Amino acid sequence: MNTAHALTIRDPWALVPSIGNLDAYISAVNRVPLLTHDEEVAYAKRLRATGDIEAAGKLVLSHLRLVVSISRKYLGYGLPHGDLIQEGNVGLMKAVKRFDPDQGVRLVSYAMHWIKAEIHEYILKNWRMVKVATTKAQRKLFFNLRSMKQSLKDDADNADTHRTTLTQHEVDTLARTLNVKRDEVLEMETRLSGGDVALEPQTDDGETSYAPIAYLADESTEPTRVLEARNRDWLAGDGIALALDALDDRSRRIVEERWLKVNDDSSGGMTLHDLASEYGVSAERIRQIEVAAMKKMRKALAPQAVA
Numbered sequence: 194m195n196t197a198h199a200l201t202i203r204d205p206w207a208l209v210p211s212i213g214n215l216d217a218y219i220s221a222v223n224r225v226p227l228l229t230h231d232e233e234v235a236y237a238k239r240l241r242a243t244g245d246i247e248a249a250g251k252l253v254l255s256h257l258r259l260v261v262s263i264s265r266k267y268l269g270y271g272l273p274h275g276d277l278i279q280e281g282n283v284g285l286m287k288a289v290k291r292f293d294p295d296q297g298v299r300l301v302s303y304a305m306h307w308i309k310a311e312i313h314e315y316i317l318k319n320w321r322m323v324k325v326a327t328t329k330a331q332r333k334l335f336f337n338l339r340s341m342k343q344s345l346k347d348d349a350d351n352a353d354t355h356r357t358t359l360t361q362h363e364v365d366t367l368a369r370t371l372n373v374k375r376d377e378v379l380e381m382e383t384r385l386s387g388g389d390v391a392l393e394p395q396t397d398d399g400e401t402s403y404a405p406i407a408y409l410a411d412e413s414t415e416p417t418r419v420l421e422a423r424n425r426d427w428l429a430g431d432g433i434a435l436a437l438d439a440l441d442d443r444s445r446r447i448v449e450e451r452w453l454k455v456n457d458d459s460s461g462g463m464t465l466h467d468l469a470s471e472y473g474v475s476a477e478r479i480r481q482i483e484v485a486a487m488k489k490m491r492k493a494l495a496p497q498a499v500a
Contacts, residue, residue, distance in 0.1 A: 209257065215275050222257035230299070237294040252289045253282075256304055260285055263308050270316050277312055284311030334381050337371050428494070436490035443472070444486040451483060 209225070210217045228236070228251065236248040260281035267277055288304035317335070364382075368375040433453075437445050447468055454462035465476040465483075472479070 209254070212275050212278060215278075218275075218278075219261055222254075222261060225254055225257065228252070228255045233300055234294040237289075237292055237300070240289070241293070249286075249289055252292070252300060253286055256285055256289075256300060257282065259301055259304065260308055263305065264312060267312055267316060272316060272319060276315065276319075280311045280315040281308045284308040287311070334371060334373060334377060432494055436493045439489055439493040440486050444482055444489070447479060447483050448486050448490070 209221050212218045233252065233255075236251050239245045239248040240252070260278055264274060264277040264281050268274060284307040285304050288300070288307035291307075292300055292303055364375050364378050368378045371378070437448065440448065450462035450468060451465075452462070463471075465479045468479045469476040
């Protein structure tokens with residue numbers, strides 16, 4: 194924690210070593226005396242009234258042991274204990290900042306939610322490369338499911354200690370206890386049982402190695418894409434020529450001037466009004482001829498589409 198700006202002779206943080214030495218840190222915070230209720234209220238009121246950093250430090254320091262205690266419950270995720278404590282300390286500081294002593298609740302009860310919330314967020318971001326839970330409901334299910342699965346494994350009735358998957362009865366029990374659908378339990382169980390796999394080969398020894406990326410499909414050779422590309426190429430060449438042959442001379446020229454001709458200045462062909470002046474009719478009449486010609490072209494192309 195960075196409290197250099199608040200260091201004084203009475204600085205309480207001097208009692209706590211760096212969290213880099215985890216054993217010494219835990220031993221130190223467990224020796225920090227707890228605040229009485231009156232002291233807690235007095236410091237909290239002083240913090241809210243004046244923003245006193247020293248008062249905030251007293252409140253945080255006396256509850257560091259709470260963070261250590263809560264963080265131990267999350268060691269099963271394979272993340273460093275020191276990191277879990279650090280994240281929990283962030284939650285504790287957020288709780289101290291928002292704590293209102295006039296509500297009649299002790300800081301220890303109020304801070305537990307904030308400490309767990311920060312630890313949960315850290316675990317979800319770092320436990321897997323791909324997030325296993327994104328919504329609030331999924332996050333709740335994620336932590337509850339892991340906890341209850343461990344309880345089921347420890348149950349004396351569960352004789353098969355090598356089994357890693359849930360039975361149908363266990364799925365139903367978890368869904369009923371957590372008040373969620375059994376499909377949600379199965380989906381989260383699938384996410385929990387999976388793992389991160391590197392797409393690229395992880396060796397640099399020069400030998401041939403095959404990572405999952407070598408087995409990913411090439412979309413350019415996917416049959417549907419091949420047919421689509423072949424059909425598109427045919428329509429852009431022979432298809433257009435075939436469709437134009439189905440038109441009379443005037444309709445064909447209108448279509449060519451309006452859609453297929455590009456001048457040197459890239460301005461396109463003639464406008465409806467240009468063609469109307471040339472043929473001595475209204476622009477609306479030219480538009481009608483163009484619409485009818487397009488319909489005839491589509492009709493001519495329909496049976497010729499490449500299968």
